[in-house]
Every structure is written in structure tokens, then in C-alpha cells.
Amino acid sequence: MSTPVRTRFAPSPTGYLHIGGARTALFAWAYARHHGGKFVLRIEDTDVERSTPEAVHVIIEGMKWLGLEHDEGPFYQMQRMERYKEVLGEMLAAGTAYHCYTQPDELEVIREAQRARGEKPRYDGRWRPEAGKTLPTAPAGVQPVVRFKNPADGVVAWDDLVKGRIEIANAELDDLVIARADGTPTYNFCVVVDDWDMGITQVIRGDDHVNNTPRQINILKALGAPVPQYAHLSMILGDDGLKLSKRRNSVAVTDFDAAGYLPEAFVNYLARLGWSHGDDEIFSREQFVEWFDLDHITPSAAQFNTEKLRWLNAHYIKLTEPAVLAADTAKRLAARGVNLAGGPDLAAVVALYRERVATLVELADSVEPYYLQVQPSAELAAQHLTEAAQAALLVLAGKLATAAWDKAALSAVIKECCMELGLKMPQLAIPLRVKLLGVAQTPAIDAVLEVLGREAVLARLK
Template structure:
């Protein structure tokens, strides 16, 4: 394929960038990258009542977090109004559009009458110019809408790159309003002019847009434009097989950051949501770009699987650089009001726990125990800091005070204590964990002590022995 591939991601800023939109963006971005083409970001903000600067920023933040860099844009439709109006004037002059003075009340009445006759409710074409047809006199003081003069015969067809051949009879389509009475252009019209002006070759988008496609193709053809190729992605279902909702994933992409996911895990997961490369489950962004094609997108709905996302995230956390994880953990601790500098070096703590967690928040939970004064649950204290274990801990504390502070020496101090008191490892290690970190389970206790540091260990033990 030639390198003139031009794709676009065109969200409406009426809400956040959610998983469905993020997958569309990823596929559009990857297709452009695969073919050495151009990826364009376009903000479709013509719904002025519902579009907000916060939602625009959330889209930009989500794209940046996922690493989906645009080659051009962001372009904003509200800044292109003059261009849309210019094209509408051209279409009026060419006869491919016309003024319609039918009021909303009249339209409602026409549709009611059509329903009563068992017909499909639609605009009846009363202001559409036809050879030999005498049009009504425009009513006084009524501002007309502008309608597209849809072809009256034939079919509009395209070979969808995901869904296959789709054909719609033009008789099924009425004459679409392309400019409202106040002159503002409508969504379907703006999309067409943008795709034309930006030279879009491939439109990759959700299949909720399939119904818009025949109208957009007809307008493009009326403008003498090259019609792009279309690929409509099936919807994403939740874990339970129902439509994705806020309950299971249709939240802002940035919520995944808040929930402790790494962006590469989310990108890898999204890549496998409705597309596959054999049985490969784990692949880098670079590998995804190299493999990505439209042929292996499934036309059936994809199902979100939180368990698999968590598994991927755990994998990427294990692989991640400790310094990067430490910075992520420090950011999370600071947000909780915990001073990340109050404990030992976070990198050292992260190294102990990164193989044991599914997300960054769990990593922060474990690290927090090293930075704050811990208060074990009373039942833990009662269960483990007993009359048997306290004397052993007292002896161990004396040994630790004199020990060289490195793992093998700390391990030897624990073993000597066990031998002296006739105890097994759990009978010393678990009370020690409760006394120092307030929990009964941790990584290897000698490694924990080494990282926690002599002063903290002895001070925390001193509360119990």
C-alpha cells in the first residue's frame, strides 16, 4: 500500500475518551504508522451545548498517556465554520443542495400522517427542486434549512474493510439537513468536508457510524471527491456480555491511570480487543504496528476481559524499570498525603514487590508501609505477638542491633534466634513482619529488613519488646 495513507481519529468532546474511542484511535494510529502514513486528530466540537474544554483536555490527556501521537492536528470543527458555509454555497449553486422552509411542526405532522398510513416517517421532499415542479412560495420571515439533494435512484454501496459489502437503496435515505436555520452546519456535513479537505484515505471508526456512511458517501460524490475506504469496528461488550457501560470499562482512559494500569498494558490489551495475530497475547507497541492490519479485525463484538487486562498489567509491571515504577509509586503516595521521602529508597521497595502485584496502586499500598508508622490490627497482634514470640523477638532485636546490615547477616541472626528458642521460621518471621510492617505476609523477611533499615526496624520492634 502506498505511503499516502491518511487516517483520522475524530472524537466529540461531549465526554471523556473511553475504551471504545481509545481502541478506534489506536487502530487508526497503528494503520497509519504501519503504512508510513499520516494520523490526524480532529475534535468534532459542533455540539456547542455539550462540548466542554474539560472534555477536550481529557481526550488530549488520554491520547498522550496512551502514546498515540498525531502527525497533524488537533483540528477543531468550530474553527472551520467559514469553510463549511463556503461549501454549502457551492452546493446550493450547483443544485446538489436546496433551501427548505418546512417548519419543525410541519415535519412532525407529515411524519404522523406517514405513520398512520403505515409508511416510514421521513421528509417528503416538498421543497426539493425537480424538473417541471412548481415550488411553494417561501413563507414570510421564515429562515430555511439547507438540505442535501440525495440521489433519488440507485444504491449507495461500499466494501467495508471489516463488515464486507454493504448496499443501501437511495430511496431509503431522505434529503438530509446539512445546515440548520441559523446557518450552522450539521455533523454529517462537517465530517464530509473535513475528510475531503484532509485527504482521508481510510475511515476507521465504530459501527455506530454505519448508518451515517451512505449519506456521507453521497455527499462526497456530489462534491466530486474521492470516497475513502471504510472500516467499521464492532462494539465492545463488558465482561458479562452486555453493552460496555461505566460499570465495566466505559470510563475515561485516565481512570486506568488512576487505577494503577501502565499505558503499555492498556495499549497491548486494546490491540487484542477485536484483532488478533495468531495466538500472540503479549506484544510491544512497535510489534503491534509491524503486525497490524484490517484483515484480522473480527466483525463480531469484542468482549472486555478485566482478568486478562490485570494479567497483562502484572506482566508489564514485572518488566518495568524500577526507577520508573518508583516515580509512579511516589506520585500515588504524595496524592494520599504520604511523604515518599519518609521511608527507605522507593526503588529498593519496588524491587521487592513488583513481582507480587497486579497494579501500581497495590505497589503503592505495600510501599506505604515503609513510609508511615504502622498500626497492626489488634487481632494480628494478639495472634502473633504472643508470650512465646515476644522473648524470641527481644533476643533477635539485640542480635540485629549488633549485626552487619546486609541480607545474609540478617538471615543468620534470625536463624540463631530460632535455634536458641527452639522455634521454626514462621514462628519468628511472622511476628517480626507484624511488628515491623503491620502485616503477616511480605516478601522474604531478610530482604524486607535490609530495605527497611536498621533504625526503622529497631524502633518498630521496640514497641513490642
């Protein structure tokens, strides 16, 4: 019987949930869901100076927005210190780890000498216990670090589920510090104990962790623990072809929520960053889980394309019920201080625009004038609200005062007015739009009049 799949997402709470982290979480979540396994959330908060509760909150809220619910956790590394110290003690007793009294300034001298000889700078193993080797006397009053006794020869190898076979000579790896002088365990050691204790079967993470993997495999083997499969995802490049950067790009998941992207569209887009299912571009979360595997992840860098995301978001907005869009629009307008009371039915207004916008912010921008006393810009007024246009609008207002208030009747009134005054439709419709909403382009003018309502239309025309 095969081992049940268990994946994990293990962010450090030193900032927001960024695009790369969100994609890692999505792939780990989807892999667990596809195989009927468990998805574990672990918070790697051992960087005490930079980790904050606010960052934890932002990460968890970002995952909620994406719909990536975890089955177990969140587990916090800082709450597992006793367990790490227990394993450290076992390794020291077994001889797979040892105390090292070399001080930072001594290490720098060693490395400088190695550089001068053209060698790779590294710890020289002076405190590493070996058969027949006499160790130096431990200096008084010095707290030692704990180092892992890395195998001296052979290779550490794994079949990466994205990158293929990777082999590293053990001679290339020095003896890693696994606990600092104050007794706190280091990142690579905590990760190993966590993956072991939590029964993680597949470690799906960014390829910035590839260099950690051989060290972690060796520690797992020293503990007699099962070694999970590893899948290292390539980096994501920005629109400019450069690595995503906080300085140049919107990279936080919360930024995309604020910018008006639907989580369904964002998840669909993230799924296609480095993974594919034939030529399929648009698919539901359920379809993605059904299709997802690690065989179709490309090992080359994926490129983020904002225009593609906007196109996908526009598609999802078109499919979303007006009532759902109206609820989101109401929140966005409330945040701007726009009072919807006494205005037209919001869902009806939203329905006019949902096929014309690419983001929920654009939707709120389009809808906002229906709830404000708008004043067209001086430029628009000068261009479209001429004396002749104003006179024509007064004639139209008189007819609208008694017209039946539905699209067909309103369309007939506008056409009748154009015939009477010898105007082409744009000569009346564009000034009407500018007068009512302060813009020259809107959906069909009869539909706009219908949702605004007679009272609001006549008040604005006067």
C-alpha cells in the same frame, strides 16, 4: 503511485476519552504508522452546548498517556465554519442542495400520517426541486434549513474493510438536513467536508457510524470528492457481556491510569480487542505497528476482560525497571500525603514487590507501610503478637543490634534465634512482619529487613 495513507481520529469533546474511542484512535494511528502515512487529530466540537475545553484537554491527555502522537491537528470544526458555508453555497448553486421551509411541527404531522399508513416516517420532499415540479411559495419570515438532494434511485455501496460489502438503496434515505435554520452546518456535512479537505484515505471508526456512511458517501460524490475506504469497528462489551456503560464500568482512559495500569500494558490489551495476530498475546507497540492490518479485525463484538488486563499489566510491571516504578510510586504516595524522607530507598523496596502485584496502586499499597509508623489491626495483633511472640522479638532485636546488615547475615540471625527458642520459622517471621509492617505476608523477611535498615527495624521492634 498509490495515494499516501491518511487516517484520522475525530472525537466529540463532550466527555472523557473512553475505551471504544481509545481503541479507534489506536487502530487509526497504527494503520497510518504501518503504512508510513499521517495521523490527523480532529475535534468535532459543533455540539456547542455539550462541548467543553476541559473535555478537549482530557482527550488530548489520554492520547498522550497512550503514546498516540498525531502528525497534524488538532483541527477544530468550530474554527472551520467559513469553509463549510462556502461549500454549502457551492452545493446550492449546483442544485445538489436546496432550501426547505418545512417547520418542525409540520414534519411531525407528516410523520404521524406516514406511521398511521404503516410507512417509514421521513421527510416527504415537498421542497425538493424536480424538473416540471412547482414548488410552494416560500413563507415570509421563515428561515429555511438546507437539505442535501439525495439520489432518488440506485444504491450506495462500499466494501467495508471490516464488515465486507454493504449496499443501501437510495430510496431508503431521505434528504438529509445539512445546515440548520440558523445557518450552522450539521454533523454529517462537516465530517464530509473535513475528510475531503484533509485528504483522509481510510475512515476507521465505531460501527455506530455505519448508518451515517451512505449519506456521507453520497455527499462526497455530489461534491466530486474522492471517497475514502471505510472500516467500522464492532462495539466492546464489558466483563458482564453487556455494552460498556459509564454507569457500570470504568470506561475512561484516565480511570485506568488512576487505577495503576501501565500505558504499555493498556495499549497491548486494547490492540487485542477485536484484532489478532495468530496466538500472540504480548507484544510491544513497535511490533504491533509492524503487524497491524485491517484484515484481521473481527466484525463481531469484542469483550473486555479485566482479569486479562490485570494479568497483562502484572507482566509489564515485572519487566519495568525499579527506578521507573519508584518514580510512579513516589507520585502516588505523595498524593496520599505519605512522606518518603528518612525512609528506605524506594527503588529497593519497589524491587521487592514488582513481581507480586498486578497494578501500580497495589504496588503503592504494598510499599506504603515502609514509610509510616504502622499499627497492626487488633485482629492481627491478637493472633500474632502474643506475649511469647513479643518476648521472642525482643531476643531477636538484641541479636539484630550487632548483626552484619545483609540478607545472608540477617537470614542466619533469624534461623539462630529460632533454634535457640525452639520456634519454627513462621512462628518468628510472621510476628516480625506484623510488628514491622502491620501485615502478615511480605516478600522474604531477610530482604525486608535489609531494605528497612537497622535503625528503622530496631525502632519498630521497640
